[in-house]
Amino acid sequence: MLHMAEDDDTLRKPGEMFTASVLKKATPVRQFVFVTIVSAICFLLSKFAWNDKDLIMYSGCFGVVFYVMFNPWLCLLTDNNKKYIITSFILFVINTVIMYGAVYLLTGKYFGNSWEIRIIFITISFYMVVAYGMMMGLKLLFLDISDGGL
Numbered sequence: 001m002l003h004m005a006e007d008d009d010t011l012r013k014p015g016e017m018f019t020a021s022v023l024k025k026a027t028p029v030r031q032f033v034f035v036t037i038v039s040a041i042c043f044l045l046s047k048f049a050w051n052d053k054d055l056i057m058y059s060g061c062f063g064v065v066f067y068v069m070f071n072p073w074l075c076l077l078t079d080n081n082k083k084y085i086i087t088s089f090i091l092f093v094i095n096t097v098i099m100y101g102a103v104y105l106l107t108g109k110y111f112g113n114s115w116e117i118r119i120i121f122i123t124i125s126f127y128m129v130v131a132y133g134m135m136m137g138l139k140l141l142f143l144d145i146s147d148g149g150l
Contacts, residue, residue: 024077028088031071032095039063043102053107060103061120067095068124072131076139085132092128096121 042059046052071088078084100117104110111117 026074028091032091035063035067056106060099063099064096068128072135075135
């Protein structure tokens with residue numbers, strides 16, 4: 001009977017398939033660039049192809065919400081929490097200014113005269129803080145220090 005020796009170097013540890021995945025390459029800067037490009041395309045189509053102010057508002061809100069929706073979850077895959085979180089918060093502020101600035105330039109709506117913008121900004125900011133708290137808690141509770149990943 002032939003017995004195959006198991007080599008520890010070739011075995012994957014639990015959770016390692018996620019830490020070695022392409023999602024690990026989704027840095028905050030790449031997420032920001034993706035959201036900015038998609039939103040810019042949506043802004044241009046909304047303004048010049050369909051001339052619809054509601055679609056312009058949705059495009060700006062998409063840019064803010066989409067960035068914040070996945071950014072904290074991808075923090076689970078990073079090795080440097082502090083750098084990732086600081087970069088994410090700075091890019092969140094820049095993203096919000098760009099998206100809502102474009103909405104203001106194209107429709108005239110801004111934080112002071114649009115309850116939609118206020119509501120989305122307040123809830124998404126709250127979500128970001130809570131989600132980062134949850135991600136840091138998960139990392140502290142379930143992190144495998146043996147280099148196996150989460």
